[in-house]
Amino acid sequence: MKAIILAAGEGLRCRPLTLTRSKVMLPIANRPILEHVIGSLEKNGITDIILIVGYKKERIMDYFEDGLNFGVKIKYVEQKAQLGTAHAIEQAKKWIDPEDSVFLVLNGDNLVEPKTIADLLNNYEGDASLLTVQMEETAGYGVVLKEKKRVTRILEKRPGDLSRIVNTGIYIFTPKVFETIEKTPISENGEYAITDTLQLMIDEGKIITSVPTESKWLDAVHAWDLLKANAIVLNSAREPKLEGEIEEGVFLSGKVAVGKNTRIRSGTYIVGPAVIGENCDIGPNVVILPSTTIGDNVSIRSFTEIQNSIIMNDCRIYSHGQISNSIIGSNNTIGSGFFVEEKEGLSIIMNGNIHRAPKLGTIFGDDNRIGNSVLVKAGVTIAVDCQVESGNTIYRDLSRHSVVL
Numbered sequence: 001m002k003a004i005i006l007a008a009g010e011g012l013r014c015r016p017l018t019l020t021r022s023k024v025m026l027p028i029a030n031r032p033i034l035e036h037v038i039g040s041l042e043k044n045g046i047t048d049i050i051l052i053v054g055y056k057k058e059r060i061m062d063y064f065e066d067g068l069n070f071g072v073k074i075k076y077v078e079q080k081a082q083l084g085t086a087h088a089i090e091q092a093k094k095w096i097d098p099e100d101s102v103f104l105v106l107n108g109d110n111l112v113e114p115k116t117i118a119d120l121l122n123n124y125e126g127d128a129s130l131l132t133v134q135m136e137e138t139a140g141y142g143v144v145l146k147e148k149k150r151v152t153r154i155l156e157k158r159p160g161d162l163s164r165i166v167n168t169g170i171y172i173f174t175p176k177v178f179e180t181i182e183k184t185p186i187s188e189n190g191e192y193a194i195t196d197t198l199q200l201m202i203d204e205g206k207i208i209t210s211v212p213t214e215s216k217w218l219d220a221v222h223a224w225d226l227l228k229a230n231a232i233v234l235n236s237a238r239e240p241k242l243e244g245e246i247e248e249g250v251f252l253s254g255k256v257a258v259g260k261n262t263r264i265r266s267g268t269y270i271v272g273p274a275v276i277g278e279n280c281d282i283g284p285n286v287v288i289l290p291s292t293t294i295g296d297n298v299s300i301r302s303f304t305e306i307q308n309s310i311i312m313n314d315c316r317i318y319s320h321g322q323i324s325n326s327i328i329g330s331n332n333t334i335g336s337g338f339f340v341e342e343k344e345g346l347s348i349i350m351n352g353n354i355h356r357a358p359k360l361g362t363i364f365g366d367d368n369r370i371g372n373s374v375l376v377k378a379g380v381t382i383a384v385d386c387q388v389e390s391g392n393t394i395y396r397d398l399s400r401h402s403v404v405l
Protein backbone atom coordinates (compact mmCIF):
# COMPACT_ATOMS: atom_id res chain seq x y z
CA MET A 1 0.00 0.00 0.00
CA LYS A 2 1.23 3.52 -0.79
CA ALA A 3 1.06 6.38 1.69
CA ILE A 4 0.74 10.08 0.89
CA ILE A 5 2.17 12.27 3.63
CA LEU A 6 1.11 15.91 3.67
CA ALA A 7 4.16 18.00 4.53
CA ALA A 8 3.81 21.20 2.51
CA GLY A 9 2.53 23.67 5.09
CA GLU A 10 4.47 26.01 7.33
CA GLY A 11 2.66 25.64 10.68
CA LEU A 12 2.03 29.34 11.32
CA ARG A 13 1.06 28.87 14.94
CA CYS A 14 4.43 27.25 15.63
CA ARG A 15 6.30 30.45 14.82
CA PRO A 16 9.02 31.54 15.45
CA LEU A 17 10.27 27.94 15.18
CA THR A 18 8.75 27.56 11.71
CA LEU A 19 10.35 30.72 10.30
CA THR A 20 13.33 28.56 9.32
CA ARG A 21 11.85 25.04 9.01
CA SER A 22 8.40 23.63 8.43
CA LYS A 23 6.37 22.12 11.23
CA VAL A 24 7.10 18.54 10.11
CA MET A 25 10.80 19.19 10.80
CA LEU A 26 10.30 20.29 14.42
CA PRO A 27 12.16 17.86 16.65
CA ILE A 28 10.59 15.63 19.27
CA ALA A 29 13.19 13.64 21.23
CA ASN A 30 15.79 14.83 18.70
CA ARG A 31 14.01 13.49 15.60
CA PRO A 32 11.75 15.52 13.30
CA ILE A 33 8.03 14.80 13.76
CA LEU A 34 8.04 13.53 10.17
CA GLU A 35 10.71 10.94 11.02
CA HIS A 36 8.44 9.57 13.76
CA VAL A 37 5.58 9.39 11.22
CA ILE A 38 7.74 7.62 8.60
CA GLY A 39 8.98 5.20 11.27
CA SER A 40 5.41 4.30 12.21
CA LEU A 41 4.52 3.66 8.55
CA GLU A 42 7.63 1.53 8.05
CA LYS A 43 6.75 -0.58 11.09
CA ASN A 44 3.41 -1.31 9.40
CA GLY A 45 5.21 -2.43 6.25
CA ILE A 46 4.32 0.75 4.33
CA THR A 47 7.53 1.74 2.59
CA ASP A 48 6.27 3.35 -0.60
CA ILE A 49 5.84 7.01 0.35
CA ILE A 50 4.73 10.05 -1.60
CA LEU A 51 5.76 13.14 0.32
CA ILE A 52 3.93 16.33 -0.60
CA VAL A 53 6.31 19.21 0.07
CA GLY A 54 6.18 22.98 -0.35
CA TYR A 55 7.32 25.38 2.36
CA LYS A 56 11.08 25.00 3.04
CA LYS A 57 11.10 21.77 1.06
CA GLU A 58 14.90 21.66 0.66
CA ARG A 59 15.33 21.14 4.37
CA ILE A 60 13.02 18.12 4.27
CA MET A 61 14.63 16.68 1.14
CA ASP A 62 18.19 17.18 2.44
CA TYR A 63 17.31 15.32 5.61
CA PHE A 64 15.34 12.37 4.24
CA GLU A 65 16.91 12.12 0.75
CA ASP A 66 15.46 9.07 -1.03
CA GLY A 67 14.27 7.59 2.29
CA LEU A 68 16.50 4.51 2.13
CA ASN A 69 18.28 5.39 5.39
CA PHE A 70 14.85 5.35 7.02
CA GLY A 71 13.81 2.03 5.55
CA VAL A 72 11.40 3.52 2.99
CA LYS A 73 11.34 4.88 -0.57
CA ILE A 74 10.28 8.51 -0.89
CA LYS A 75 8.90 10.23 -3.99
CA TYR A 76 8.75 14.01 -3.50
CA VAL A 77 5.87 15.91 -5.08
CA GLU A 78 5.73 19.68 -4.81
CA GLN A 79 2.56 21.56 -3.97
CA LYS A 80 3.52 24.97 -5.32
CA ALA A 81 0.72 26.92 -3.63
CA GLN A 82 -0.73 25.75 -0.36
CA LEU A 83 -4.34 25.53 -1.45
CA GLY A 84 -5.63 23.03 1.08
CA THR A 85 -5.52 19.34 1.92
CA ALA A 86 -7.61 18.13 -1.07
CA HIS A 87 -5.38 20.09 -3.44
CA ALA A 88 -2.30 18.60 -1.73
CA ILE A 89 -3.58 15.04 -2.19
CA GLU A 90 -4.50 15.78 -5.82
CA GLN A 91 -0.81 16.53 -6.55
CA ALA A 92 -0.07 12.82 -5.97
CA LYS A 93 -2.70 11.54 -8.43
CA LYS A 94 -0.12 10.72 -11.09
CA TRP A 95 1.74 8.44 -8.69
CA ILE A 96 -1.25 6.42 -7.51
CA ASP A 97 -2.12 3.52 -9.80
CA PRO A 98 -5.89 3.54 -10.59
CA GLU A 99 -5.68 -0.26 -10.20
CA ASP A 100 -4.48 0.03 -6.56
CA SER A 101 -7.27 -1.01 -4.22
CA VAL A 102 -6.58 1.63 -1.55
CA PHE A 103 -3.95 4.09 -0.30
CA LEU A 104 -3.28 5.84 3.00
CA VAL A 105 -3.14 9.59 3.61
CA LEU A 106 -1.82 11.26 6.73
CA ASN A 107 -0.34 14.50 8.04
CA GLY A 108 3.41 14.75 8.42
CA ASP A 109 3.09 16.98 11.46
CA ASN A 110 1.02 14.75 13.75
CA LEU A 111 2.82 12.30 15.98
CA VAL A 112 1.51 8.76 15.59
CA GLU A 113 2.72 5.44 16.92
CA PRO A 114 2.73 2.30 14.74
CA LYS A 115 -0.40 1.01 16.47
CA THR A 116 -2.35 4.17 15.55
CA ILE A 117 -1.87 3.41 11.87
CA ALA A 118 -2.49 -0.30 12.41
CA ASP A 119 -5.88 0.54 13.97
CA LEU A 120 -6.98 2.06 10.65
CA LEU A 121 -5.31 -0.60 8.48
CA ASN A 122 -7.14 -3.34 10.38
CA ASN A 123 -10.59 -1.74 10.40
CA TYR A 124 -11.20 0.32 7.28
CA GLU A 125 -14.24 -0.33 5.10
CA GLY A 126 -16.52 1.40 2.62
CA ASP A 127 -15.52 4.00 0.02
CA ALA A 128 -13.26 5.83 2.48
CA SER A 129 -12.39 5.55 6.16
CA LEU A 130 -11.07 8.10 8.58
CA LEU A 131 -9.41 7.55 11.92
CA THR A 132 -10.95 9.45 14.83
CA VAL A 133 -10.09 10.24 18.43
CA GLN A 134 -12.30 11.41 21.28
CA MET A 135 -11.29 14.85 22.57
CA GLU A 136 -12.69 17.30 25.11
CA GLU A 137 -11.32 20.41 23.39
CA THR A 138 -12.18 20.22 19.67
CA ALA A 139 -11.44 23.82 18.59
CA GLY A 140 -9.17 23.93 15.55
CA TYR A 141 -10.13 20.45 14.34
CA GLY A 142 -12.68 18.80 12.11
CA VAL A 143 -15.31 16.80 13.99
CA VAL A 144 -17.59 14.06 12.70
CA LEU A 145 -21.20 13.12 13.27
CA LYS A 146 -21.98 9.46 12.70
CA GLU A 147 -24.56 6.71 12.93
CA LYS A 148 -22.86 3.54 14.13
CA LYS A 149 -19.71 3.39 11.98
CA ARG A 150 -21.05 5.49 9.13
CA VAL A 151 -20.11 9.17 9.01
CA THR A 152 -23.09 11.38 8.29
CA ARG A 153 -21.39 14.78 8.44
CA ILE A 154 -17.98 16.37 8.78
CA LEU A 155 -17.83 19.81 10.33
CA GLU A 156 -14.57 21.65 9.91
CA LYS A 157 -13.33 23.98 12.64
CA ARG A 158 -16.75 25.13 13.82
CA PRO A 159 -17.34 26.66 17.24
CA GLY A 160 -19.60 24.80 19.66
CA ASP A 161 -19.55 21.21 20.77
CA LEU A 162 -21.62 19.33 18.22
CA SER A 163 -19.34 16.34 18.53
CA ARG A 164 -16.26 15.29 20.48
CA ILE A 165 -15.18 12.86 17.76
CA VAL A 166 -12.20 14.48 16.10
CA ASN A 167 -10.89 13.73 12.61
CA THR A 168 -7.18 12.87 12.90
CA GLY A 169 -6.60 13.54 9.20
CA ILE A 170 -5.54 9.90 8.68
CA TYR A 171 -7.51 8.32 5.86
CA ILE A 172 -7.82 5.27 3.66
CA PHE A 173 -9.08 6.13 0.16
CA THR A 174 -9.65 4.25 -3.05
CA PRO A 175 -8.22 5.93 -6.19
CA LYS A 176 -11.82 6.92 -7.04
CA VAL A 177 -11.48 9.75 -4.50
CA PHE A 178 -9.64 11.78 -7.16
CA GLU A 179 -12.93 12.08 -9.10
CA THR A 180 -14.57 13.76 -6.09
CA ILE A 181 -11.49 15.86 -5.32
CA GLU A 182 -11.82 17.38 -8.81
CA LYS A 183 -15.40 18.40 -7.98
CA THR A 184 -14.59 19.82 -4.53
CA PRO A 185 -15.51 23.51 -4.33
CA ILE A 186 -13.22 26.11 -2.82
CA SER A 187 -14.08 26.82 0.82
CA GLU A 188 -14.79 30.18 2.45
CA ASN A 189 -11.15 30.53 3.48
CA GLY A 190 -9.93 29.90 -0.05
CA GLU A 191 -8.86 26.26 0.30
CA TYR A 192 -9.76 22.94 -1.25
CA ALA A 193 -10.34 20.86 1.88
CA ILE A 194 -10.34 17.06 1.90
CA THR A 195 -13.07 17.26 4.54
CA ASP A 196 -15.27 19.00 1.92
CA THR A 197 -14.42 16.18 -0.49
CA LEU A 198 -15.56 13.66 2.13
CA GLN A 199 -18.78 15.61 2.74
CA LEU A 200 -19.41 15.57 -1.03
CA MET A 201 -18.92 11.79 -1.04
CA ILE A 202 -21.41 11.46 1.84
CA ASP A 203 -23.91 13.63 -0.07
CA GLU A 204 -23.46 11.37 -3.12
CA GLY A 205 -24.42 8.38 -0.96
CA LYS A 206 -20.95 6.89 -0.69
CA ILE A 207 -20.05 5.03 2.48
CA ILE A 208 -17.55 6.84 4.67
CA THR A 209 -16.70 5.03 7.89
CA SER A 210 -15.08 6.28 11.04
CA VAL A 211 -12.53 4.11 12.82
CA PRO A 212 -11.94 5.12 16.44
CA THR A 213 -8.51 4.78 18.02
CA GLU A 214 -7.15 5.16 21.51
CA SER A 215 -3.55 4.85 20.34
CA LYS A 216 -1.23 7.84 20.36
CA TRP A 217 -2.13 10.75 18.12
CA LEU A 218 -0.69 14.13 18.97
CA ASP A 219 -0.95 17.35 17.08
CA ALA A 220 1.40 20.16 18.02
CA VAL A 221 -0.90 23.06 17.18
CA HIS A 222 1.22 25.65 18.96
CA ALA A 223 4.96 25.65 19.53
CA TRP A 224 4.45 25.00 23.24
CA ASP A 225 2.58 21.75 22.47
CA LEU A 226 5.97 20.35 21.44
CA LEU A 227 6.96 20.25 25.11
CA LYS A 228 4.06 17.96 25.92
CA ALA A 229 4.74 15.76 22.89
CA ASN A 230 8.43 15.63 23.81
CA ALA A 231 7.63 14.56 27.38
CA ILE A 232 5.28 11.81 26.16
CA VAL A 233 7.82 10.44 23.68
CA LEU A 234 10.70 10.60 26.18
CA ASN A 235 8.61 8.77 28.75
CA SER A 236 7.72 5.99 26.36
CA ALA A 237 11.32 5.49 25.12
CA ARG A 238 12.65 1.98 25.51
CA GLU A 239 16.17 1.23 26.72
CA PRO A 240 17.87 4.56 26.11
CA LYS A 241 21.52 4.25 25.03
CA LEU A 242 24.36 5.77 27.04
CA GLU A 243 27.17 6.56 24.62
CA GLY A 244 29.86 9.22 24.77
CA GLU A 245 31.93 9.82 27.88
CA ILE A 246 30.38 10.11 31.31
CA GLU A 247 32.99 11.44 33.74
CA GLU A 248 33.26 10.20 37.28
CA GLY A 249 30.99 12.05 39.69
CA VAL A 250 28.06 12.40 37.29
CA PHE A 251 24.64 11.48 38.75
CA LEU A 252 22.13 9.91 36.38
CA SER A 253 18.67 8.63 37.24
CA GLY A 254 15.64 7.59 35.20
CA LYS A 255 15.77 7.12 31.43
CA VAL A 256 18.72 9.11 30.13
CA ALA A 257 20.10 8.78 26.60
CA VAL A 258 23.46 10.27 25.68
CA GLY A 259 24.73 10.36 22.10
CA LYS A 260 28.10 9.51 20.58
CA ASN A 261 31.07 11.73 21.25
CA THR A 262 29.27 13.68 23.98
CA ARG A 263 31.08 14.45 27.20
CA ILE A 264 29.17 14.80 30.46
CA ARG A 265 31.51 16.42 32.94
CA SER A 266 31.84 15.72 36.64
CA GLY A 267 29.25 17.00 39.09
CA THR A 268 26.47 17.05 36.47
CA TYR A 269 23.10 15.86 37.76
CA ILE A 270 20.60 14.46 35.24
CA VAL A 271 17.13 13.15 36.01
CA GLY A 272 15.36 11.48 33.08
CA PRO A 273 13.53 11.15 30.96
CA ALA A 274 16.11 13.12 29.05
CA VAL A 275 17.88 12.82 25.72
CA ILE A 276 21.22 14.44 24.95
CA GLY A 277 22.46 14.30 21.36
CA GLU A 278 25.90 13.76 19.82
CA ASN A 279 29.06 15.88 20.16
CA CYS A 280 27.81 17.79 23.20
CA ASP A 281 29.86 19.14 26.06
CA ILE A 282 27.81 19.31 29.25
CA GLY A 283 29.12 20.54 32.63
CA PRO A 284 30.81 20.44 34.99
CA ASN A 285 27.96 20.80 37.48
CA VAL A 286 25.04 21.20 35.12
CA VAL A 287 21.54 20.16 36.24
CA ILE A 288 19.17 18.60 33.69
CA LEU A 289 15.70 17.71 34.93
CA PRO A 290 12.78 15.84 33.28
CA SER A 291 11.60 16.04 30.40
CA THR A 292 14.45 17.65 28.50
CA THR A 293 15.85 17.07 25.03
CA ILE A 294 19.20 18.51 24.03
CA GLY A 295 20.25 18.34 20.37
CA ASP A 296 23.65 17.69 18.77
CA ASN A 297 26.73 19.92 19.15
CA VAL A 298 25.40 21.72 22.22
CA SER A 299 27.58 23.00 25.03
CA ILE A 300 26.19 23.86 28.46
CA ARG A 301 28.45 25.35 31.08
CA SER A 302 28.60 25.09 34.89
CA PHE A 303 25.65 25.66 37.23
CA THR A 304 23.05 26.01 34.49
CA GLU A 305 19.76 24.22 35.16
CA ILE A 306 17.42 23.07 32.40
CA GLN A 307 14.01 21.52 32.95
CA ASN A 308 11.17 20.39 30.68
CA SER A 309 12.70 22.05 27.64
CA ILE A 310 13.91 21.42 24.11
CA ILE A 311 17.32 22.79 23.16
CA MET A 312 17.97 22.27 19.45
CA ASN A 313 21.30 21.64 17.71
CA ASP A 314 24.40 23.84 17.80
CA CYS A 315 23.56 25.95 20.87
CA ARG A 316 26.04 27.34 23.37
CA ILE A 317 24.63 28.05 26.81
CA TYR A 318 27.01 29.58 29.30
CA SER A 319 27.07 29.27 33.12
CA HIS A 320 24.53 30.03 35.85
CA GLY A 321 21.47 29.98 33.60
CA GLN A 322 17.98 28.74 34.32
CA ILE A 323 15.76 27.53 31.50
CA SER A 324 12.47 25.74 32.05
CA ASN A 325 9.34 25.00 30.01
CA SER A 326 11.07 26.54 27.01
CA ILE A 327 12.11 25.76 23.45
CA ILE A 328 15.41 27.09 22.16
CA GLY A 329 15.87 26.78 18.38
CA SER A 330 19.19 25.90 16.78
CA ASN A 331 22.44 27.87 16.80
CA ASN A 332 21.63 30.16 19.73
CA THR A 333 24.36 31.61 21.91
CA ILE A 334 23.17 32.43 25.40
CA GLY A 335 25.44 34.24 27.86
CA SER A 336 25.98 33.60 31.58
CA GLY A 337 23.25 34.28 34.10
CA PHE A 338 20.39 33.84 31.62
CA PHE A 339 17.03 33.54 33.34
CA VAL A 340 13.68 32.57 31.87
CA GLU A 341 10.62 33.52 33.87
CA GLU A 342 7.71 31.06 33.61
CA LYS A 343 3.98 31.35 34.15
CA GLU A 344 0.93 29.15 34.10
CA GLY A 345 -2.15 29.91 31.96
CA LEU A 346 -0.84 32.76 29.81
CA SER A 347 -3.12 34.25 27.14
CA ILE A 348 -1.11 34.69 23.99
CA ILE A 349 -2.47 36.70 21.06
CA MET A 350 -1.66 35.45 17.56
CA ASN A 351 -3.26 37.00 14.47
CA GLY A 352 -5.88 38.63 16.68
CA ASN A 353 -6.95 35.36 18.36
CA ILE A 354 -6.33 34.50 21.98
CA HIS A 355 -4.57 31.19 22.64
CA ARG A 356 -4.12 29.76 26.12
CA ALA A 357 -0.71 28.34 26.92
CA PRO A 358 0.14 25.89 29.70
CA LYS A 359 3.10 26.65 31.98
CA LEU A 360 5.48 28.38 29.64
CA GLY A 361 8.89 30.01 29.68
CA THR A 362 10.14 31.27 26.33
CA ILE A 363 10.40 30.19 22.69
CA PHE A 364 13.47 31.12 20.66
CA GLY A 365 13.82 30.68 16.91
CA ASP A 366 17.30 30.11 15.45
CA ASP A 367 20.55 32.08 15.36
CA ASN A 368 20.08 34.52 18.25
CA ARG A 369 22.88 35.98 20.32
CA ILE A 370 22.08 36.79 23.93
CA GLY A 371 24.55 38.57 26.22
CA ASN A 372 25.11 37.96 29.93
CA SER A 373 22.51 38.41 32.70
CA VAL A 374 19.49 38.61 30.43
CA LEU A 375 15.99 37.96 31.78
CA VAL A 376 13.16 36.90 29.46
CA LYS A 377 9.60 37.33 30.73
CA ALA A 378 7.20 34.39 30.54
CA GLY A 379 5.57 33.71 27.17
CA VAL A 380 7.83 36.11 25.27
CA THR A 381 9.29 34.81 22.00
CA ILE A 382 12.54 35.75 20.28
CA ALA A 383 12.40 35.20 16.53
CA VAL A 384 15.50 34.65 14.41
CA ASP A 385 18.88 36.39 14.22
CA CYS A 386 18.24 38.74 17.15
CA GLN A 387 20.90 40.28 19.31
CA VAL A 388 20.34 41.14 22.95
CA GLU A 389 23.10 42.94 24.81
CA SER A 390 24.00 42.04 28.41
CA GLY A 391 21.83 43.11 31.30
CA ASN A 392 18.52 43.48 29.42
CA THR A 393 15.07 42.29 30.40
CA ILE A 394 12.96 41.22 27.41
CA TYR A 395 9.31 42.09 27.99
CA ARG A 396 7.97 41.85 24.42
CA ASP A 397 8.33 39.46 21.47
CA LEU A 398 11.35 40.26 19.33
CA SER A 399 10.87 40.02 15.57
CA ARG A 400 13.52 38.80 13.12
CA HIS A 401 16.86 40.69 13.22
CA SER A 402 15.93 42.74 16.32
CA VAL A 403 18.74 44.34 18.26
CA VAL A 404 18.29 45.21 21.94
CA LEU A 405 21.11 47.45 23.15
Ligand SMILES: CC(=O)N[C@H]1[C@@H](OP(=O)(O)O)O[C@H](CO)[C@@H](O)[C@@H]1O
Binds near residue numbers: 107166
Ligand atom coordinates in the same frame (compact mmCIF):
# COMPACT_ATOMS: atom_id res chain seq x y z
C1 LIG B 1 -9.42 20.63 5.95
C2 LIG B 1 -8.76 19.51 6.66
O1 LIG B 1 -8.15 18.66 6.05
N1 LIG B 1 -8.87 19.52 8.00
C3 LIG B 1 -8.27 18.52 8.86
C4 LIG B 1 -6.82 18.90 9.12
O2 LIG B 1 -6.75 20.22 9.61
P1 LIG B 1 -5.48 21.17 9.30
O3 LIG B 1 -5.81 22.51 9.92
O4 LIG B 1 -5.36 21.22 7.82
O5 LIG B 1 -4.30 20.51 9.96
O6 LIG B 1 -6.23 18.03 10.07
C5 LIG B 1 -6.90 17.98 11.34
C6 LIG B 1 -6.12 17.02 12.20
O7 LIG B 1 -4.84 17.52 12.47
C7 LIG B 1 -8.34 17.54 11.16
O8 LIG B 1 -9.03 17.54 12.39
C8 LIG B 1 -9.04 18.46 10.18
O9 LIG B 1 -10.34 17.97 9.91
